[in-house]
Amino acid sequence: MLTRKNKPGLVLFASILLGIASMSALADSDTNMTLGDAKTGAKLAQKYCMKCHNNSVYTRKAKKVHSYEGLVGRVKACSQQTGVSFSRKQLQDVTEYLNHHFYDFQQ
Ligand code: HEC
The missing domain is CATH 1.10.760 (Cytochrome Bc1 Complex; Chain D, domain 2)
Known part of the structure; x- marks a missing residue:
């Protein structure tokens, strides 16, 4: 069963994912790479x-x-x-x- 204790872990996990997503978005604009080929x-x-x-x-x-x-x-x-x-x-x-x-x- 999910207890309150698990919540901070989930939040941390979600923010790591968001961090990765925004980092790759930045990398794209830095190198002026387009999404597709x-x-x-x-x-x-x-x-x-x-x-x-x-x-x-x-x-x-x-x-x-x-x-x-x-x-x-x-x-x-x-x-x-x-x-x-x-x-x-x-x-x-x-x-x-x-x-x-x-x-x-x-x-
Ligand atoms: C089964 C038939 C069919 C196939 C296969 C097809 N299309 Fe189309 N497509 C159409 C038709 C019909 C229209 C025009 C629709 C209209 O005038 O409202 C159209 C219109 C378009 C338009 C809009 C053009 C504009 O600005 O008016 C684009 C973009 C497009 N197709 C891309 C593609 C791409 C990319 C593929 C391949 C992945 C593809 N189509 C394969 C039937 C097809």
Whole structure:
């Protein structure tokens, strides 16, 4: 059974996790590293995303995506239609590729 005694341990554990998370966030901005790898993303998009549309959907006049968050959501939703299960990293790579080459949103 959980007693009150266990609580400080849990809090400490949670703050260590938060510390690690914020440290890696800092490391990212320090080295100006992006979340995904656009090169890998390009290959993935080439392989899996051309089934229903080509790249012109990202540059059409009536674009549906207007923000980085919107792009993340759209990539996720579309990836579920490819029949392949994309990992978090792969989703980040594809998002990075699309943002870098077509959308250019601030993150
Ligand atoms: C099963 C078909 C299908 C597949 C596969 C697919 N898409 Fe799509 N996607 C669509 C359709 C349809 C639209 C247009 C929706 C609309 O106009 O509302 C679209 C639109 C988009 C848009 C929005 C473009 C804009 O700004 O208007 C993005 C981004 C996108 N897809 C990314 C991807 C990525 C990345 C993949 C591969 C992981 C992918 N799609 C695979 C069907 C697909």
